[in-house]
Amino acid sequence: MNASTINVTTTNIDIGKDFSHYPAGRYETDGPFNGELFRAEFLVPVLNSHQQITIELDNTAGYGSSFLEEAFGGLVRLGYSSAQIKTAITFHSEDPSLIEEIEEYILDAEQD
């Protein structure tokens, strides 16, 4: 099977609806809907199964940067490259600063 015949499915993840309206914190000890949990339950399976997803960021009460850094920068620390992440994940938000922030965490984690 060559690359062009790999089944790539596209799904959407709405953080506010599928995970929590109130995401908060990095780790389990910080709260029930933390960045580590979101990464493990939603992002890692997508990257492992060659899916492409669009993540809707706008339907939550707001993000702390610690949640965003752990969820997305944490992917790089687990061994995924920024190129892999960029290919698999598209972000949607009315707020360009949010997408810029996440992209910075992914690149920073790669440089660390």
Place this chain on the structure above:
Amino acid sequence: MVLTQIMTWLLIIFGWLIVNHQNNIREKRKEIRGTLDKMQLFLDEIETQAIQYHTNQATNELAFQLKRNLNKKLRDKLDILKIRSLDVKTSYSLLFKFRQAVTLKNFDTSKYEVQTINDDLIKNILLTKDNLSQEFEKSFAKRYP
């Protein structure tokens, strides 16, 4: 005679158009200035909340307020400035730096540590807020030199 009258009326109409146009510019300037002043007060409010949170009062309620203010509420206010023709493109990067200064470290964490006003975390909050605030003033000054 008729030509003179026509010229007079044309001058009156032309004069009125110029005065009206200048009035509109002044009114729009006042509206944008008013919106910008509200934005600056809002940034002050967030700064106060952020310092409160990090120096003595790390409650879930305050964390929630800060996230709400630093995300949707701030973005909505920025959108209003954009609708009113202020160039805010460069402000988005500074907005995220401000949000990052408040919520990346020592925030929503079980390992919270009380900061003093001289700690780098607090200084960074003040600096990033000032940068954002100043960027709005620069955009305004460019629009209305």
